[in-house]
Each structure stands twice: as C-alpha cells, then as structure tokens.
Amino acid sequence: MSPHRPPRRPHLWLPLLLASQLAVVVAWWWLGWRVGLPLLLASHALCLWGVLAPGSRLFGPVLTRLPDGAQGVWLTIDDGPSDDTLPLLDLLDAHGAKATFFLVGARARARPELVREILRRGHGIGNHSQTHPQAVFWALGPARMRREILDCQRTLSGIAGQAPVWFRSVVGHSNPFVHAPLRDAGLARVGWSARGFDAVEADVDRVVSRIAADLAPGAIVLLHEGAGHGRNVGMVAGVLARIQAQGLRAVLPD
Numbered sequence: 001m002s003p004h005r006p007p008r009r010p011h012l013w014l015p016l017l018l019a020s021q022l023a024v025v026v027a028w029w030w031l032g033w034r035v036g037l038p039l040l041l042a043s044h045a046l047c048l049w050g051v052l053a054p055g056s057r058l059f060g061p062v063l064t065r066l067p068d069g070a071q072g073v074w075l076t077i078d079d080g081p082s083d084d085t086l087p088l089l090d091l092l093d094a095h096g097a098k099a100t101f102f103l104v105g106a107r108a109r110a111r112p113e114l115v116r117e118i119l120r121r122g123h124g125i126g127n128h129s130q131t132h133p134q135a136v137f138w139a140l141g142p143a144r145m146r147r148e149i150l151d152c153q154r155t156l157s158g159i160a161g162q163a164p165v166w167f168r169s170v171v172g173h174s175n176p177f178v179h180a181p182l183r184d185a186g187l188a189r190v191g192w193s194a195r196g197f198d199a200v201e202a203d204v205d206r207v208v209s210r211i212a213a214d215l216a217p218g219a220i221v222l223l224h225e226g227a228g229h230g231r232n233v234g235m236v237a238g239v240l241a242r243i244q245a246q247g248l249r250a251v252l253p254d
Contacts (some may be wrong), residue, residue, distance in 0.1 A: 003067055003253050004165055004188045007060040010179035017047070017176075051138050054172030054191050060179035063220070064191040070218040072251035073243060075099035076190065077236070078128055078168055079199070081107055081114035082226030087233045089121050095240045097250035099123050101225075102168040102190075105130035105152030112159045119160055124252050126166035127152045127187060138173035142180070149181040166190050192222035196239075202229035208238035215246055 020043045028036025050058030066074055077088065077099050085101070092099055101118050103125055108115050118125055130151040133140065140148065149167065157163045167187040169178060174189065182189060194214035196207035211221060221239065225232050243250055 003063050005061050005063070006186050006188050007179035007183045010060055010183050013059050013176050051173055051175045054169070054174075056174065059174055059176050060182070060189065062174065062189045062191045065193050065220060066218040066253055068218070070251075072217065072249040073194075073215060073219040073221055074253055075221050075223060075236075075239070075250045076102060076126070076168065076192065077223045077225055078102045079104060079107075079132065079227075080225045081111045081118075084225035084232050085111075085114045085118065088225060088236055089117060089123070091233065091237055091240065092123070092250070093121060095244065095250070097240055097243070098252045099223075099250060100126050100166060100252060102126040102128035102166070103152075103156060104128050104132045105155035106132075108152075108159055109155050115156065115159045119162075124166070125156060125160060125164050126168055126190065127156060127164045127185075128168050129170050130155065132170055134170055137170035138175055140175065140177065142177040145175070145177040146181045149178070149187070150185060153185045153187070190220065192220045194219045195222040196235065198232060198235045199224040199227050202231055204231055204234045204238055207235045208242060211239050212242040212246075215242060215248065217248065 024036060024039045024043055027039050050056045055062060055064045075097065080101050080103055101123060103115060115125060127149065129137070129148040131148065133148065153163060165186060165188065167182055167189050169189060172191060178189070194211045196210040198207045201207050223236055223239065240250065
C-alpha cells in the first residue's frame with residue numbers, strides 16, 4: 001500500500017464536533033453542571049490536542065512512519081532553502097543518502113537555484129507553507145490556511161516543474177482547516193517518529209542521541225536547516241553516521 005494518502009473527507013470533523021457539543025448540552029440539561037462541565041472541558045481539550053499534537057489524526061490523516069516492511073528511514077529536512085542547503089546536499093551525497101526537503105515557498109522563490117539543485121541530486125521536495133507563520137499557524141482560519149498551502153504549492157511547482165506530493169505542517173500543528181486544501185492539491189501530511197529538537201537545541205550530541213534512540217526501519221526523522229545556532233549540518237552528519245552504524249539506509253518513500 002502506498003504511504004501517500006491525501007485526505008478524502010476533510011470536513012468530517014464538523015458533524016463530529018457538532019454531535020459532541022450536542023451531547024454535552026444534553027448531559028448538562030439532564031445531569032447538571034457537575035457532569036456537563038467536565039464533558040465540555042474534555043471535548044475542548046480533545047480539540048486542542050488535535051491541533052497541537054503533531055501525530056494527531058483527529059482532523060485528518062498524517063503519516064508518522066513508513067509502512068510495515070520498510071527497510072530504511074526517511075530523512076526529512078524542514079525550513080529551507082538556506083545557506084545550509086548545499087553543504088547538506090554534499091553531505092548526503094557523501095553518505096549515499098536521500099532526503100526530502102520541506103521548503104518554505106517564499107524562501108524557495110528567493111533562491112530557486114537551490115530548489116533545482118535538490119532535485120538534480122535526486123532528492124525530494126515537500127510543501128512547508130508559503131511564509132512559515134510559526135507563531136500563529138495553529139490558529140489560521142480557512143482562507144489564510146488555504147493561501148499558505150496553495151501559494152507554496154504554486155511556487156514550488158513553478159520552480160521545479162513538478163508539484164510536491166508531501167506536506168509538513170508548520171511546527172507540526174494541524175487545525176480543522178488544513179486538510180481541505182491538502183485534498184485539493186493532492187498533498188499528504190507527513191509527521192515524524194524521531195526528532196531531536198534541532199531547530200532550537202544547539203548541542204549536537206544531545207540532538208543526535210535523541211534521534212538515534214528512535215532510529216529503526218520505517219522511522220521518519222525530523223531535521224531542520226538554517227537554524228540560528230548554525231549547527232544543523234553537523235547534526236545531520238551525526239544522524240547519518242548513526243544510521244550507517246545501525247545498518248540502515250536513508251531512502252525516499254515509494
């Protein structure tokens with residue numbers, strides 16, 4: 001079975017949400033606030049978890065591991081293109097490894113030659129929003145969410161000559177309005193199973209150790225480029241060394 005699964009029913013959350021709130025109202029009416037209030041808070045907490053938890057499938061599908069039987073790991077590198085892109089490509093070439101670069105549309109538009117170089121060297125590209133609104137992505141409404149996703153899709157398609165098929169939510173968040181534009185663009189959302197917090201953590205050894213603890217066949221590894229600490233290339237080098245030491249390969253999904 002292909003791991004690429006765009007959403008099919010992106011609005012299914014709405015009747016489920018309405019039904020849950022109706023159940024809360026009925027419980028409050030018949031059983032009183034001591035039952036109704038906890039149910040209301042629990043329903044809201046569930047919705048918040050669905051937005052903030054990177055692996056949540058509450059509002060739509062997300063791929064967090066490659067299918068059973070996968071022999072390699074999938075390296076995913078977010079936030080480019082950047083000054084790190086060419087050194088990362090050289091590093092991947094040296095290890096015979098492949099990766100998917102989840103690119104920000106505005107950054108790709110400013111450096112289209114890097115997008116084309118990623119593809120020329122046999123790697124993949126994915127959609128990571130047009131402007132990377134990291135502080136507010138979780139709260140975007142339907143119009144702004146659609147622009148972020150589809151503008152990036154148009155930008156990358158225009159540069160690369162081919163449309164990406166994978167999407168990575170900003171900070172991994174996914175509110176109810178993410179999946180309709182994903183369906184329209186034929187995009188599947190990708191999460192992860194191994195991360196080292198390399199976008200904020202400056203200690204290379206700690207980052208690599210966190211990721212190495214979750215390396216196994218089928219793992220999806222979250223990495224970044226262009227972080228302010230300037231050590232992303234060293235972190236990717238450390239992860240590649242651990243992958244090789246464990247007899248694994250960095251591959252692209254089918």
